[in-house]
Amino acid sequence: MKKLAAAAAMVLCAWTLSAATFAAEMKGNWTLAPSQEAGQVQFGLYIRNDGNNMQTTSDWPLAAFQGLDLANRERHDVNFAVVRDAGRFDCDGYLNQGEGAGFFRFTADAKFAGNMRAIGFDGIDEDKQFAMAVHDVTVEYAKQMKSHNLTGLDTDKLIAFRIFNITQQFIRDIRAEGLAATDADKLIAFRVHGVTPAMVREMRKLGLDTHEDQYIAFRVHGVTPEYVAKVKAFGYADLEPDQLIAMRVHGVTPEFITEMKSRGLKDLSIDKLVALRVHGVN
Numbered sequence: 001m002k003k004l005a006a007a008a009a010m011v012l013c014a015w016t017l018s019a020a021t022f023a024a025e026m027k028g029n030w031t032l033a034p035s036q037e038a039g040q041v042q043f044g045l046y047i048r049n050d051g052n053n054m055q056t057t058s059d060w061p062l063a064a065f066q067g068l069d070l071a072n073r074e075r076h077d078v079n080f081a082v083v084r085d086a087g088r089f090d091c092d093g094y095l096n097q098g099e100g101a102g103f104f105r106f107t108a109d110a111k112f113a114g115n116m117r118a119i120g121f122d123g124i125d126e127d128k129q130f131a132m133a134v135h136d137v138t139v140e141y142a143k144q145m146k147s148h149n150l151t152g153l154d155t156d157k158l159i160a161f162r163i164f165n166i167t168q169q170f171i172r173d174i175r176a177e178g179l180a181a182t183d184a185d186k187l188i189a190f191r192v193h194g195v196t197p198a199m200v201r202e203m204r205k206l207g208l209d210t211h212e213d214q215y216i217a218f219r220v221h222g223v224t225p226e227y228v229a230k231v232k233a234f235g236y237a238d239l240e241p242d243q244l245i246a247m248r249v250h251g252v253t254p255e256f257i258t259e260m261k262s263r264g265l266k267d268l269s270i271d272k273l274v275a276l277r278v279h280g281v282n
Contacts, residue, residue, distance in 0.1 A: 116155075119146055
């Protein structure tokens with residue numbers, strides 16, 4: 001699961017962590033469009049260099065854009081800035097009906113890498129500092145995550161934490177449900193696959209008190225609280241996590257169980273149900 005979480009994180013932030021060829025010239029194009037989220041705009045950054053392209057588009061808080069007024073719906077020139085701990089984006093271009101495009105130049109904050117190093121996050125080169133500005137990795141956020149004594153939390157993981165919205169509240173809530181939540185990779189995997197405090201709580205109500213890797217496997221294979229409740233309704237009281245995963249992997253659905261019982265099959269244990277599906281019984 002560690003490899004899976006790390007791979008997923010790197011896929012989403014690969015453009016920010018890859019080629020050092022972009023470090024020499026941090027400038028490119030921006031786009032802006034309305035977001036479906038209140039108080040947000042969809043902001044894209046694009047960098048082109050020697051035939052290579054990198055880009056990101058995500059929701060940014062409207063309040064972050066200094067000097068930008070979306071009230072003017074006519075086509076007009078704009079000049080605005082986004083200032084973050086890691087550096088400053090100066091942008092110019094145009095807007096029309098709340099959408100627009102233009103050019104940006106990024107200026108790194110001279111003190112940022114030193115401040116982060118003092119906390120314990122080193123190896124911040126120009127590319128990573130740019131990534132931290134894009135994803136709004138602040139010194140305060142770094143201090144917050146450091147305070148939770150997480151294993152494996154380095155500079156790259158800190159960026160992934162921001163991408164996947166791992167907050168102090170998320171860590172507290174998941175721990176309140178009985179999980180240790182001390183491994184940085186597993187926290188990323190929780191977010192990637194949708195392991196939530198509510199999901200853990202519902203599983204525990206159903207009698208499943210398992211470990212972190214199996215909660216991730218539940219989400220990967222579609223073992224939901226609703227699925228568990230339906231299986232238990234057939235009288236299978238002592239369900240094991242591995243059995244539930246095997247049932248999902250091999251397609252043992254509540255409908256399949258009902259069909260097998262309607263055919264008069266008796267003593268259908270979980271293992272027998274899985275075996276029936278493995279051998280192609282429909």
